[in-house]
């Protein structure tokens with residue numbers, strides 16, 4: 001089939017994000033022999049015109065629209081992306097009468113509501129690769145794809161949904177093949193890399209484990225290193241961001257990934273954006289440094305044991321203190337993110353966290369503080 005995939009995420013803050021997920025879907029579809037065009041709207045001017053031109057050129061038999069975030073998750077200055085999504089969906093509708101399929105992280109949070117709001121035909125709930133292949137097979141044979149795991153039809157009755165799941169690839173060859181990475185390089189954005197899916201933790205507010213499962217599915221460390229080398233060689237990119245749920249858990253796998261990357265004859269600037277204090281060791285941090293990690297982002301959320309326990313973080317204050325000390329000793333720069341107002345929070349626990357920030361973190365650390373926790377369907381927080 002001829003398929004047009006569109007990345008609708010145009011947010012540039014804190015930096016533009018190359019569309020890893022939809023590139024993986026494009027690669028999976030191409031492997032099945034489909035003719036795939038990926039339109040990346042991140043830097044686009046004249047979205048309507050670009051969508052119309054892409055439809056004209058590719059003559060798609062279905063269009064996939066990937067939606068990353070519903071809003072900017074800011075209580076202080078909220079901004080919803082729904083209006084932009086509606087405009088892009090309308091452009092698709094004006095340009096083509098082919099089925100419109102929604103996918104991406106935002107869709108997995110509210111598939112039915114988005115289907116109705118954007119007037120699309122189908123939504124993919126969960127990981128897109130295999131679901132898109134099966135959906136194409138169904139559409140190609142004139143079958144209603146409602147039976148495909150993870151595919152939600154606008155006409156189907158409401159009921160429990162099974163998220164689509166698939167294998168894991170670092171996604172780098174897919175990005176190279178389908179996305180122009182140069183504008184991202186010029187914007188100073190790192191290239192996203194994925195080494196695993198799923199999460200064994202059970203943080204009260206998080207949808208990851210229910211969507212991706214509570215066991216880790218991992219990519220081959222050698223494939224991760226080869227992908228990084230290929231992108232570095234052909235684009236000049238040196239900055240890569242590991243977007244895994246938890247880069248350092250399981251510890252042994254993180255160590256294998258670091259070892260594989262350390263063998264590359266390239267000087268890299270790596271960022272681990274999901275670093276849990278529950279699984280930290282001086283040995284791993286040393287390996288991360290050797291591989292080229294300079295920065296990590298960790299979300300302890302609180303430094304108070306009652307809150308950490310109520311939030312289901314899987315570590316306590318002592319583990320957090322140890323992790324902070326080890327990160328400092330390893331000489332890695334870190335951003336620590338805290339959420340006030342979660343379950344179990346009192347004035348005393350909030351004060352304890354503020355004191356921790358003041359006493360244990362240094363000028364080298366960046367601290368991000370947010371207030372309020374969103375309650376997503378299907379999370380432990382919803383059941384509290």
Ligand code: SF4
Nearest residue numbers: 199201203206208245
């Ligand atoms: S460790 Fe991260 S991905 Fe895993 S459940 Fe907690 S917040 Fe979600």
